Amino acid sequence: MKYFFHFILTIILFGCNNSNTKSTVDKSNKADTVKITDTTNRAKTEHSQIAPQTSATLPKEFSADTINRKDTSLNFNTDIVYLYLKDTTQIKLKQLVYKIINSKLQEFKKQLSKPAKDKANPLNADADLPSSFEAFYDNYYEDNNIASIRYIISVYFSGGVHPFAEYVSINYDKKTKKIFSSKDYLNVKTSKDTLLILTPLEKAFGLLSENLANGNLWGFYKLNDDNFTITKDSISFNFSDYAIGQGPSMLDCKISRNEIKNIVKLNYR
Numbered sequence: 001m002k003y004f005f006h007f008i009l010t011i012i013l014f015g016c017n018n019s020n021t022k023s024t025v026d027k028s029n030k031a032d033t034v035k036i037t038d039t040t041n042r043a044k045t046e047h048s049q050i051a052p053q054t055s056a057t058l059p060k061e062f063s064a065d066t067i068n069r070k071d072t073s074l075n076f077n078t079d080i081v082y083l084y085l086k087d088t089t090q091i092k093l094k095q096l097v098y099k100i101i102n103s104k105l106q107e108f109k110k111q112l113s114k115p116a117k118d119k120a121n122p123l124n125a126d127a128d129l130p131s132s133f134e135a136f137y138d139n140y141y142e143d144n145n146i147a148s149i150r151y152i153i154s155v156y157f158s159g160g161v162h163p164f165a166e167y168v169s170i171n172y173d174k175k176t177k178k179i180f181s182s183k184d185y186l187n188v189k190t191s192k193d194t195l196l197i198l199t200p201l202e203k204a205f206g207l208l209s210e211n212l213a214n215g216n217l218w219g220f221y222k223l224n225d226d227n228f229t230i231t232k233d234s235i236s237f238n239f240s241d242y243a244i245g246q247g248p249s250m251l252d253c254k255i256s257r258n259e260i261k262n263i264v265k266l267n268y269r
Helices: 004-006 089-112 191-211
Strands: 023-026 033-038 062-071 076-085 130-144 146-156 162-175 227-230 234-239 251-256
Touching: 023 227, 062 089, 076 089, 089 130, 089 146, 130 227, 146 227, 162 227, 162 234, 191 251
Parallel strands: 076 130
Antiparallel strands: 023 033, 062 076, 130 146, 146 162, 227 234, 234 251
């Protein structure tokens, strides 16, 4: 875990800025064009605590399996916590969590197996240190209809300057026993609906979108990519390293569920 927490020290925090923004939204698959004029100070981005709880502190509805392993053939360490519902009728969630996390592990091992292209790089001062793959949850929620888990996947390649991290969202419908998407959860049809999502994101990250969105805020924030998780009081849109041009920094933006309740589909209210 030491590599990951070394990385956390490099996180870039975004604060308030007094500049005004005027952006045009050309949202794919939506008929409306939306204009956002923000004349207020930009809101601070909410960052979640990146500190996993132990199984002993989990609420009674959840359980977790932990794996700590060293692969001597490829010289890497693995630390994984698989979180799932304890209810045996929801065993499908456990299977999905294992499948999703293990697929990320396989991607990492595939990359690790490739010949190193940068062995002569003077920055590779720690080239003899093992690589690492870490996966743990930092947010989880469940109610009568759903379970929502946010994972942080951190990978470090031996000799690298720092690890790379990403958020992985697992949103599970208890009735269908399937992963549900943002299109399943939200009913966004009008310009007003769109503003409920985009306005908080622009207040948090408008300094980035000004130069990088190219007039398509919906696409810039990757809102069709299901990069969201749900908590008791909010829906969180999550952005992995480099996702919206922010560099090696994990960002999220939380929007009150009460503010968007009218666009949440009835079966999830």
